[in-house]
Amino acid sequence: xxxxxxEEDIVNWLASKLEEYAVYIPSEYGFERASSxxxxxxxxxxxxxxxxxxxxxxxxxxxxxxxxxxxxxxxxEEKKIVLTKACDANSLKVLDAVFLSEPVDPYYERRRKNxxxxxxxxxxxxxxxxxxxxxxxxxxxxxxxxxxxxxxVEVRNSELLPEFEKFExxxxxxxxxxxxxxxxxxxxxxxxxxxxxxxxxEVSRFCISCGVCTYLCPxxxxxxxxxxxxxxxxxxxxxxxxxxxxxxxxxxxxxxKKHRLRNRIYHKFSYFPQRxxxxxxxxxxxxxxxxxxxxxxxELVLRRD
Amino acid sequence: xNPYLPKPAVIKEIHREVEGERAIKTFRIRPIDGNFDFTxxxxxxxxVFGKGESMFAISAYPDIEFTVMRVGRVTSALHQMKKGDTxxxxxxxxxxxxxxxWEGKNILLIxxxxxxxPLRSVLHYILDNRDKYxxxxxxxxxxxxxxxxxxxxxxxxxxxxxxxxxxxxEEEGWFKLNWDKPEESQIPDGTRKLVGFVxxxxxxxxxxxxxxxAVTCGPPVMIKFVVxxxxxxxxxxxxIYTTLENKMKCGIGKCGRCNIxxxxxxxxxxxxxxxxxxxxxxxx
Numbered sequence: 048x049x050x051x052x053x054e055e056d057i058v059n060w061l062a063s064k065l066e067e068y069a070v071y072i073p074s075e076y077g078f079e080r081a082s083s084x085x086x087x088x089x090x091x092x093x094x095x096x097x098x099x100x101x102x103x104x105x106x107x108x109x110x111x112x113x114x115x116x117x118x119x120x121x122x123x124e125e126k127k128i129v130l131t132k133a134c135d136a137n138s139l140k141v142l143d144a145v146f147l148s149e150p151v152d153p154y155y156e157r158r159r160k161n162x163x164x165x166x167x168x169x170x171x172x173x174x175x176x177x178x179x180x181x182x183x184x185x186x187x188x189x190x191x192x193x194x195x196x197x198x199x200v201e202v203r204n205s206e207l208l209p210e211f212e213k214f215e216x217x218x219x220x221x222x223x224x225x226x227x228x229x230x231x232x233x234x235x236x237x238x239x240x241x242x243x244x245x246x247x248x249e250v251s252r253f254c255i256s257c258g259v260c261t262y263l264c265p266x267x268x269x270x271x272x273x274x275x276x277x278x279x280x281x282x283x284x285x286x287x288x289x290x291x292x293x294x295x296x297x298x299x300x301x302x303x304k305k306h307r308l309r310n311r312i313y314h315k316f317s318y319f320p321q322r323x324x325x326x327x328x329x330x331x332x333x334x335x336x337x338x339x340x341x342x343x344x345x346e347l348v349l350r351r352d
Numbered sequence: 353x354n355p356y357l358p359k360p361a362v363i364k365e366i367h368r369e370v371e372g373e374r375a376i377k378t379f380r381i382r383p384i385d386g387n388f389d390f391t392x393x394x395x396x397x398x399x400v401f402g403k404g405e406s407m408f409a410i411s412a413y414p415d416i417e418f419t420v421m422r423v424g425r426v427t428s429a430l431h432q433m434k435k436g437d438t439x440x441x442x443x444x445x446x447x448x449x450x451x452x453x454w455e456g457k458n459i460l461l462i463x464x465x466x467x468x469x470p471l472r473s474v475l476h477y478i479l480d481n482r483d484k485y486x487x488x489x490x491x492x493x494x495x496x497x498x499x500x501x502x503x504x505x506x507x508x509x510x511x512x513x514x515x516x517x518x519x520x521x522e523e524e525g526w527f528k529l530n531w532d533k534p535e536e537s538q539i540p541d542g543t544r545k546l547v548g549f550v551x552x553x554x555x556x557x558x559x560x561x562x563x564x565x566a567v568t569c570g571p572p573v574m575i576k577f578v579v580x581x582x583x584x585x586x587x588x589x590x591x592i593y594t595t596l597e598n599k600m601k602c603g604i605g606k607c608g609r610c611n612i613x614x615x616x617x618x619x620x621x622x623x624x625x626x627x628x629x630x631x632x633x634x635x636x
Binding site: 109121146150153284294 | 402406424440598602608613633634635
């Protein structure tokens with residue numbers, strides 16, 4: 048069901064939730080918890096730190112050791128409403144596939160389960176972004192699209208329908224033209240026969256192995272587990288670091304930058320689809336914008352005419 | 353059930369396998385709650401609280417033992433522990449060997465160095481269920497006779513089973529194989545201790561592929577030439593199993609570091625049949 052609302056209507060709806068829910072809204076840096084209705088708006092930026100940090104934080108205490116006792120440290124459950132853009136909303140499908148498949152990751156599951164995703168569609172792609180080029184459509188419990196000076200609010204989670212029934216229904220015909228169709232430019236078939244290609248040498252030549260692409264990526268989910276004193280923690284890790292795969296013996300199956308960059312591309316566009324049926328990239332463009340060496344993933348996975 | 357949570361376990365026994373810089377010890381441990389059902393070939397994460405956890409093959413059956421070489425932070429801490437100390441155990445993890453499928457077949461186990469550890473769990477299982485299997489042949493090699501793990505156990509086993517030990521360098525009382533043409537070696541009757549790399553032992557002893565399953569574990573270069581020699585003897589790829597290893601952290605297919613192609617060694621492995629391994633991208 049779709050409803051025609053003003054920005055004020057939507058902000059008022061979110062404001063009415065502030066007591067029951069933690070409402071998160073993106074800032075330039077990351078997702079911030081809103082403390083009052085003044086902070087709620089629909090034209091928020093795509094934050095540098097992606098939505099994954101809300102469910103899979105950069106560091107997380109897994110357990111504590113007290114003598115011979117092992118004490119589980121699960122996070123508190125929190126009812127969340129998260130305002131986001133289509134790319135980050137889609138990245139949750141990838142993270143869910145990893146962390147909610149058997150055996151379920153209880154740390155992620157606790158943070159994820161009582162979450163309402165409110166996605167505001169972008170009118171155009173951001174610099175470096177390629178979401179629409181690879182067919183990323185808005186996902187979420189509520190999807191909001193601009194319609195002139197108002198917004199069309201598509202309520203996909205039926206539990207939320209009663210809260211919007213007071214609004215006028217959106218005219219569906221106009222909706223179709225607004226969405227339009229765009230050719231999917233994803234070009235990944237060539238990977239089937241490119242494992243030994245020289246392209247990996249060429250593309251990785253100027254990589255400085257900083258890991259920014261992976262830390263900022265909303266779908267990258269590799270992690271490390273380490274003991275720090277009497278606490279076992281999980282931290283984000285990066286497949287772009289040489290130590291990531293190095294055996295204790297010193298042997299390293301991915302010793303060179305080209306092997307590591309190749310693995311990142313294959314993981315997203317070949318291995319992940321084989322395992323979970325979806326591509327592990329949402330076209331947010333963070334890696335394109337933020338790479339200090341200007342390595343551009345679009346040159347590897349998009350059709351260029 | 354939190355899959356990251358180890359359970360406390362007590363070290364019941366420690367056996368020194370190899371001394372020296374890269375010492376190897378076998379630890380027998382028992383979870384305090386007593387529960388730990390596993391299949392031979394499965395692995396487990398062992399925690400030293402405050403130091404970290406490492407993945408090891410379970411090297412016995414049905415006892416829970418780990419044969420650990422002292423190389424890194426966790427293994428060094430483990431080597432300092434004493435009988436009665438508490439560690440953490442998480443698992444069993446991975447797939448294990450399809451030992452039920454192998455019933456009625458001849459079994460050939462080929463191990464090199466500490467790679468003998470996962471094979472010993474199969475060996476124990478077969479000895480426990482001896483009537484369900486055909487012939488049993490064990491080949492176990494190491495750099496020197498002092499580096500052969502489970503040596504006492506394997507020497508005792510020579511009375512009843514077809515067991516071969518080998519070392520890389522010449523030692524007194526060990527028969528040297530033909531270095532250039534190992535398949536032409538004339539091994540004297542009753543000799544079971546050979547000088548030669550493990551693949552040469554395979555070529556010299558010439559196990560029959562007839563109704564046989566070959567399982568090999570050891571350094572990658574050893575596995576490569578063992579498999580070549582098995583294929584030369586007429587073994588089919590479907591008759592050859594091995595275990596792969598990679599750096600691991602989660603052990604449940606999530607942390608992203610042990611993949612070979614779309615396969616996670618920790619969860620989908622560590623046991624793979626050779627025809628399957630051949631289809632993986634050459635990334636290991």
